[in-house]
Amino acid sequence: MSDYNTSGFDSANMFSIDGRRIPFKPGQTILQAALEAGVYIPHLCHHPDLKPHGSCKLCTVTVNGRNGSACTARALPGLEVENDTPALNDRRRVLLQMLFVEGDHFCPGCEKSGNCQLQALAYDLEMVAPHFRHFFPKRTVDASHPDIWLDLNRCIMCELCVRASRDIDGKNVFMLAGRGANSQVVVNSPTGLLKDSALTADDAAAQICPVGAILHKRVGYSVPIGQRQFDDATIGHQVEYLARRHIPIKPVAVDAPKMPEKEGV
Amino acid sequence: MNAPHQIARKLRVATTSLSGCFGCHMSLLDIDERLLELAHLVEFDRSPITDIKHCGPCDIGLVEGGVCNAENVHVLRELRENCKVLVALGACAVNGGLPAQRNNLDINQCLSQVYRNADGVVQVPNDPELPLLLDKVYPINEIVRVDYFLPGCPPSGDTIWKFLTDLLTGRTPRIEHPLLKFD
Ligand code: SF4
Ligand code: SF4
Ligand code: FES
Numbered sequence: 001m002s003d004y005n006t007s008g009f010d011s012a013n014m015f016s017i018d019g020r021r022i023p024f025k026p027g028q029t030i031l032q033a034a035l036e037a038g039v040y041i042p043h044l045c046h047h048p049d050l051k052p053h054g055s056c057k058l059c060t061v062t063v064n065g066r067n068g069s070a071c072t073a074r075a076l077p078g079l080e081v082e083n084d085t086p087a088l089n090d091r092r093r094v095l096l097q098m099l100f101v102e103g104d105h106f107c108p109g110c111e112k113s114g115n116c117q118l119q120a121l122a123y124d125l126e127m128v129a130p131h132f133r134h135f136f137p138k139r140t141v142d143a144s145h146p147d148i149w150l151d152l153n154r155c156i157m158c159e160l161c162v163r164a165s166r167d168i169d170g171k172n173v174f175m176l177a178g179r180g181a182n183s184q185v186v187v188n189s190p191t192g193l194l195k196d197s198a199l200t201a202d203d204a205a206a207q208i209c210p211v212g213a214i215l216h217k218r219v220g221y222s223v224p225i226g227q228r229q230f231d232d233a234t235i236g237h238q239v240e241y242l243a244r245r246h247i248p249i250k251p252v253a254v255d256a257p258k259m260p261e262k263e264g265v
Numbered sequence: 266m267n268a269p270h271q272i273a274r275k276l277r278v279a280t281t282s283l284s285g286c287f288g289c290h291m292s293l294l295d296i297d298e299r300l301l302e303l304a305h306l307v308e309f310d311r312s313p314i315t316d317i318k319h320c321g322p323c324d325i326g327l328v329e330g331g332v333c334n335a336e337n338v339h340v341l342r343e344l345r346e347n348c349k350v351l352v353a354l355g356a357c358a359v360n361g362g363l364p365a366q367r368n369n370l371d372i373n374q375c376l377s378q379v380y381r382n383a384d385g386v387v388q389v390p391n392d393p394e395l396p397l398l399l400d401k402v403y404p405i406n407e408i409v410r411v412d413y414f415l416p417g418c419p420p421s422g423d424t425i426w427k428f429l430t431d432l433l434t435g436r437t438p439r440i441e442h443p444l445l446k447f448d
Contacts, residue, residue, distance in 0.1 A: 106366060107447035108356055108418035114448065123442045129359050129414035133407060136361075138369035153369075225448070234442045 015079035017041075017061075024075035031059055031070040034083070038243035040236040041083050042092055042121055044210055045158035046071040050167060056099075056158055058092055058121065093125050100130040104137060104153035105211075111220035112212030114228025118156060119211075120235035139184060144195035147217055148206050152184055155213040161185065165205035173199045185213075275305075276324040276433060279344060280312040280354075283337040284364045284402055285330025287313075288419040289355035293327075295422030306433050311344075323348045325432065329419075331357040331364050332403040336396035345409040350432070354425075356418040356447065358405045363418075365402040372400060413438055417446050 013024050017039050024033035029052060034041050044056040054072040061070045062082040070081070082088065099105075099118060107113045139152040157176060162185070165173040177186045189196035199206060206214060225231070230238070282290060290313060296303065311320040320326070326348030332338055345351055356362040367375055377387045405411055415428050415438075424444040431438035 100360075104366075104369070106356070106360065106362065109363060109366065110448075119447055122447070123445050126439075126441055126445065128416055128440065128445070129353065129406065129411075130404075131406075134361065134365075134368075134404065136365065136368040136401060231443065 012077055013075075015075055015077060015081060017081045017083050018085070022075075022081075028075050029071055030061065030063070030073045030075050030079070030081060033075045034070065034081075035239065035243050038240045039083070040239045040243075041070045042124065042236070043071055044117060044121065044156065045160065047160055047164075047208065049204075050160065050163045053159055053163065056095070056156070058095055060088065060091065062088065089125055092121075093127050094131075096122050096125060096127050097129075097131045099156050100127075101132045101134045102137070103135075103156065103211075104139075105130075110154065110212040111215050112154075114223070114225065114231055116212060116230075117210035117235065120230040123230065124234045124236045142187065142194045144193040145197075145199065145217075146195070147201035148194060148199060149215055149217055150185075150187070150194055151213055151215070153213075154211050155185055156211055157183060157185070158210060160208045160210060161205045161214055164208045165199070165203065168204040171198045171203065171205070173197045173203070173205055275308045277310050277322070278307045278312070278325045278327065279310040279320045279323045279348060280314070280327040281320075281329065281340055281344060282313065283328065283330035283341060283358070283405070284333035285355065285357045285362070287329070289327075289329035289358075289425075292355075292417075292419040292422055293425055296426045297422065299426055303429065320344050320347045324350065326351045327354045328352065328358050328405050329354045331361040332399065332405060332408050333364055334396040334398050338399075338408060341405055341409055350412045351405075351409065352413045352415060352428075352432075353405050353411045354415050355420055356416055357402075359414050359416045361402045361404045365404075368401045372398065415440065418448050420444075421446070 013026065014021050015024065016022065017034055020039065022033050022037045022039060031041050031043060031046055041059050041061060043059040045053045046059065052071045054069045057069060059070040060067050062085070063073055064080055070083070096118070100122070105118070107116070107119055110116070113119060137153055140150070141153065142150040159176055162174045162176060165171050173188055174185050175188060176183055178184055186192065187194050187197050201216060206216070233241070280290065280293070294300070309315045310323050311317045320343050326344040328341060328344060328351065330337070332341060353359045357364060361368065376389045380389045381387050413428070413432070415424065417424060421444070424440060424446070427444055428438045428440060
């Protein structure tokens, strides 16, 4: 889904984000068009290789006066989209704070720290504290698999693993089960354990988790502090940088192209 | 050197470590020679630096560590009552940090694991002098009102310096990338 050919843009197919003109191809969502034009809209559950899901609501923008998810809303000619406004960023910060207190997000003890999209968004939106009462949940940690471990205390239920396993790997290893506060990711195997599932370390589902819920064993802390993905530049700057150079944006991928240090964006 | 920087009254600063590792205090010392500049602007009240045991009226209180026992609650409330501005300094004060990792474990089980000797005998210290443990480790804003949060484990010397100089010179403190770090 990320290999759009920009030559197909029609001059009529334009809309605006914060007053800036954005071209789009019919069928694109607002988020896809924005990213392709190098405009960053914060997002967590969107991935260029997967169908939109619209669950995290971080990408909420105001479209012609009404709020909607940029990752599910179609780009249409003449739309006026507000994105980088204090009001929207305030709401995004509240959403982040709720995600932080709902899980057990203790970054100094998390292997994903520095490469985590949730954390990177919190930096980008200058969230300094979780603000709400912590849930301190007690959820499953499944370390049974030889190569992968699953700590549901950090899961933000973006369903990226569910979608990647189903749509890319064709394995259906993960699923979301339960309701409300009791929802959680479950593993499709006779025992419910990861070791008895079809998941292998090179599956897309094993790479895609934006937070530290699905991690590879024996690689933790292999990149020193200062050289991790979001140490040099904010996630917003990186996404803009990659988009302007037409590099597919997969900020959560392990092999994401890294932005050169301190280069102007 | 002194005249232009001298202000009418030095601001009084109290610092304390609740359930923390003193890393944030070490980071405060990490502002290095800027400590001299800081000494022109502030004087310390209750702090490990002064060894004063109780906090008097202060302008700024810096609290490191989360709240894990009754004494922490007491000290924190005293600081809140006496400080015009209270700052949660570092990950533990902001979200409970490492000590809060015990929060989803059974506290009895934790204690009996820790105080089991080589023969398997469990002797949990039980002395009226020892402060009562709380069921959980709480971030300080779940106990008292907090004015500013400075995350990081610990926040770097540069981050603390930026924050303090903002605060001391009357600007709204603003910590952004790359000074804003949770680890
Ligand atoms: S998953 Fe991300 S936000 Fe959560 S503890 Fe790990 S680094 Fe921090
Ligand atoms: S495990 Fe990771 S990828 Fe899967 S739903 Fe949770 S946060 Fe998303
Ligand atoms: S990215 Fe749009 S709702 Fe998550």
